[in-house]
Amino acid sequence: MEAIRRTAAHLRRSLSALWVCGAVCAACAVALISAYDEPTERAVTGLQTSVDSFLINLAHDPQAPGCTYEKHKAFYTRTLTGVSSLEVRNRARPQNELTAEQIVLLDSSLVLLERLHKGKGDAACMSAAEIEPLRRNFNSSFTAILTLELAKKRGT
Amino acid sequence: MALDVAAVAEQMLQASKGVFAGKWPKVKAYAESEFKKLAETLAMIEKLRLTGQINEEEAALQLQIQKNATRSVLLTLKGLGLLAVEEAINAALSVVKKAVNSAVGFTLI
Numbered sequence: 001m002e003a004i005r006r007t008a009a010h011l012r013r014s015l016s017a018l019w020v021c022g023a024v025c026a027a028c029a030v031a032l033i034s035a036y037d038e039p040t041e042r043a044v045t046g047l048q049t050s051v052d053s054f055l056i057n058l059a060h061d062p063q064a065p066g067c068t069y070e071k072h073k074a075f076y077t078r079t080l081t082g083v084s085s086l087e088v089r090n091r092a093r094p095q096n097e098l099t100a101e102q103i104v105l106l107d108s109s110l111v112l113l114e115r116l117h118k119g120k121g122d123a124a125c126m127s128a129a130e131i132e133p134l135r136r137n138f139n140s141s142f143t144a145i146l147t148l149e150l151a152k153k154r155g156t
Numbered sequence: 157m158a159l160d161v162a163a164v165a166e167q168m169l170q171a172s173k174g175v176f177a178g179k180w181p182k183v184k185a186y187a188e189s190e191f192k193k194l195a196e197t198l199a200m201i202e203k204l205r206l207t208g209q210i211n212e213e214e215a216a217l218q219l220q221i222q223k224n225a226t227r228s229v230l231l232t233l234k235g236l237g238l239l240a241v242e243e244a245i246n247a248a249l250s251v252v253k254k255a256v257n258s259a260v261g262f263t264l265i
Contacts, residue, residue, distance in 0.1 A: 025193075030249070032242040098235045103184055105224040105231075112224075116217045129209055133200040133218060137225040140193060144228040147186060148235040 034096035036152040042084050044149065048142040050079060051110075055135045059128040067125035069118045076114045083107045102145045109141060167251040172244035179240040181234065190229045198222060200227045 054075055058067055058107075065071060068141045083106055113134060120126060201222065205215040253265050 030242055032238045098231045102228045102231050105228050109221045109224045112217045112221050114213075116214060119214065119217075127209065129200075129204060130214070130218075133197045133204070134221065136193060136197045138222050140190060140197075140225040141206075141228045143190070144225070144232040148232040150219045151236055151239055154239075 026067040034093045041149050044145050047082055051138050055131050062125045062127055064123050068122055106141050164255045168248035171247035171251050175244040175247050183236045194226055
């Protein structure tokens with residue numbers, strides 16, 4: 001009787017172990033990078049529209065005083081705040097170091113753009129020719145972030 | 157039915173190769189297009205400096221923005237590479253899953 005009880009207990013333990021093993025293996029799809037995040041996609045798209053529209057407007061009307069840094073300080077404050085929120089969100093996402101680093105680079109580029117704009121002073125502005133490479137570089141940065149984020153939608 | 161290790165290994169290899177072959181053309185197209193744009197933009201900055209439209213400090217700031225954009229593109233390529241490796245690993249694991257379930261005769265994993 002005792003032997004039967006021991007065998008039954010052993011069988012129960014073995015079956016439990018098999019179940020655990022099965023469940024672990026079934027759930028063991030490897031993930032090397034974070035999951036897709038829709039709020040990040042929306043925020044990056046919004047920032048791209050805002051920055052590009054700002055640069056296009058500056059290029060279309062490069063006449064002081066309307067185009068000077070003083071007249072556009074609010075744009076930099078608003079945009080850098082948006083990028084900072086995006087950075088905080090993306091730093092909190094697991095396995096998301098690449099996107100977080102891209103956002104840090106974007107923040108750095110916006111600070112450099114602000115320095116360029118400020119450096120023109122009160123009497124002059126950036127010309128359309130100066131703005132063109134800036135637009136292209138910012139769009140490359142935004143495209144890079146979005147390309148990676150969209151690629152995180154596995155199986156699509 | 158015993159597991160045929162050599163056959164499973166070959167199937168895993170084929171599954172991984174299939175993933176890489178499918179992903180590479182898209183990654184290549186993205187890299188080519190972005191590197192071309194970045195090179196053209198670099199030429200624009202050089203021309204602005206050589207024609208005196210921007211001073212040395214402004215050229216340095218423009219180049220730093222260009223460097224940031226280039227690094228961002230490279231980070232995307234790194235991410236796309238990781239996603240391809242991830243998909244290849246999971247495709248290979250899926251082959252193992254099928255082989256094990258078939259060998260034991262029921263859905264074990």
